[in-house]
Amino acid sequence: MPADQLTETRFILADHLVRELTSEFGSPLYVVDEAHMRAKISRYRAAFSAVWPDSELTFATKANSTLALIRIAAQEGCLIDVASEGEFRAALLAGVPANRCHLHGNNKTEQEIAFAVQQGINQIVVDNFEEIETIYRKSSGKTCPDLVIRLAPGVDPKTNAKISTGQADTKFGFNIADGSGEKALLLALSHNLPVVGFHCHVGSQLLDPTAQINGGEALALFAAEMKQKHGFITQVLNVGGGLGIHYHGESRPISVEEYCRNLVEPIARILRAKDLNPKLVQEPGRSLVGESGVTLYRVGVVKTVPSPAKGQRTYLAVDGGLSDNPRPALYGSLYTVLHTPGQPRELVQESTQEYTVSGKHCETDKLFEDVMLPPDVKSGDYLQVLCTGAYNSSMASNYNRYQRPATILIRQNGSYSLVQRNDTYEEMFARESVPSDL
Numbered sequence: 295m296p297a298d299q300l301t302e303t304r305f306i307l308a309d310h311l312v313r314e315l316t317s318e319f320g321s322p323l324y325v326v327d328e329a330h331m332r333a334k335i336s337r338y339r340a341a342f343s344a345v346w347p348d349s350e351l352t353f354a355t356k357a358n359s360t361l362a363l364i365r366i367a368a369q370e371g372c373l374i375d376v377a378s379e380g381e382f383r384a385a386l387l388a389g390v391p392a393n394r395c396h397l398h399g400n401n402k403t404e405q406e407i408a409f410a411v412q413q414g415i416n417q418i419v420v421d422n423f424e425e426i427e428t429i430y431r432k433s434s435g436k437t438c439p440d441l442v443i444r445l446a447p448g449v450d451p452k453t454n455a456k457i458s459t460g461q462a463d464t465k466f467g468f469n470i471a472d473g474s475g476e477k478a479l480l481l482a483l484s485h486n487l488p489v490v491g492f493h494c495h496v497g498s499q500l501l502d503p504t505a506q507i508n509g510g511e512a513l514a515l516f517a518a519e520m521k522q523k524h525g526f527i528t529q530v531l532n533v534g535g536g537l538g539i540h541y542h543g544e545s546r547p548i549s550v551e552e553y554c555r556n557l558v559e560p561i562a563r564i565l566r567a568k569d570l571n572p573k574l575v576q577e578p579g580r581s582l583v584g585e586s587g588v589t590l591y592r593v594g595v596v597k598t599v600p601s602p603a604k605g606q607r608t609y610l611a612v613d614g615g616l617s618d619n620p621r622p623a624l625y626g627s628l629y630t631v632l633h634t635p636g637q638p639r640e641l642v643q644e645s646t647q648e649y650t651v652s653g654k655h656c657e658t659d660k661l662f663e664d665v666m667l668p669p670d671v672k673s674g675d676y677l678q679v680l681c682t683g684a685y686n687s688s689m690a691s692n693y694n695r696y697q698r699p700a701t702i703l704i705r706q707n708g709s710y711s712l713v714q715r716n717d718t719y720e721e722m723f724a725r726e727s728v729p730s731d732l
């Protein structure tokens with residue numbers, strides 16, 4: 295389908311708000327649109343429950359654990375997936391009851407498990423044998439959370455290797471093929487722990503559901519085998535997250551309706567044939583919040599240099615980079631970049647020129663290459679980078695002692711709220727001391 299007939303699914307901030315917000319809050323600045331995020335979640339939930347009524351959507355807070363956004367996800371009916379004590383505490387602070395949270399992690403500490411049990415977390419996704427023993431010890435005499443056993447289904451998701459998790463050679467979960475999954479179930483049951491089902495998450499930024507289908511089928515077949523061999527009735531089957539978003543060019547995911555239909559039908563066939571009827575769970579992060587957020591940067595230096603590859607290259611150096619968006623450096627991720635000029639868009643020339651947007655960090659810190667923008671981009675203009683609602687704020691650091699950016703939430707009535715301010719230098723140094731005899 296021609297690009298111009300495809301619907302824009304990404305939030306784009308109006309130029310006047312780019313100017314207004316940056317003049318009030320500075321830059322770099324994360325901006326998230328509340329209505330957009332709510333609509334994404336409710337559309338996903340509707341699509342999922344249309345194909346499997348007994349379903350739950352869980353928001354993976356690793357994508358963005360800003361308290362206000364966790365609260366929005368919870369208000370929209372999501373369960374909350376946390377992968378650390380810190381994320382769990384964020385959920386609790388956001389007002390989410392512990393009994394709406396699920397704890398993940400491939401190497402949970404005793405402290406994390408004890409805290410989760412003590413708070414009354416709803417579910418722990420169990421990753422390894424050591425953890426089963428720890429949960430057994432930490433929950434003795436207390437109510438043990440429901441346990442879901444994470445399985446490695448041996449599926450290659452064909453995405454960036456750093457976000458591939460479903461293959462056999464993975465640190466996550468119990469291998470099905472070598473019998474570890476079955477052993478884990480039997481060990482947990484031998485301790486009378488409340489195992490309710492199985493989980494897998496095969497990878498992230500997947501534009502079609504093939505890998506998730508393969509993972510889900512493996513899970514369903516395993517559930518059927520455990521019923522047949524051990525009489526274990528699976529009550530919960532969690533097929534993870536992973537649906538991709540439209541970062542750049544024509545690389546778009548299929549619609550969430552098509553995705554849920556394609557994903558659930560083959561799993562449902564296996565479950566029905568074996569007379570199993572569990573609750574189905576998905577735990578996306580990126581696809582619930584990624585397209586709802588943008589980052590605003592101010593252009594500083596504009597520099598044209600000779601380039602053996604291109605003849606010449608024009609760098610736009612912006613006031614952020616690796617520390618507020620490590621994804622280009624980590625994964626070679628591509629983004630869509632828009633320009634906010636000082637004049638109304640209709641007066642801006644139509645023609646474009648190629649730029650490389652670089653950050654201000656000490657590495658090459660190339661953020662976005664081959665970006666086509668008007669030929670007159672100048673210092674003081676703003677760039678708006680789309681689809682930064684997921685894995686930007688939550689992956690930000692203070693590298694080079696930069697302050698992590700603030701997050702503004704555009705409210706449903708068109709007003710805006712500062713939901714996370716940027717770091718202060720005082721906070722940055724508060725953790726440190728220099729020994730007096732140094």
Ligand SMILES: Cc1ncc(COP(=O)(O)O)c(C=O)c1O
Nearest residue numbers: 354495498499535536578579580
């Ligand atoms: C266990 C688990 N669940 C859910 C997610 C969310 O994935 P995504 O943001 O791609 O939907 C991840 C991402 O890494 C994950 O590891």
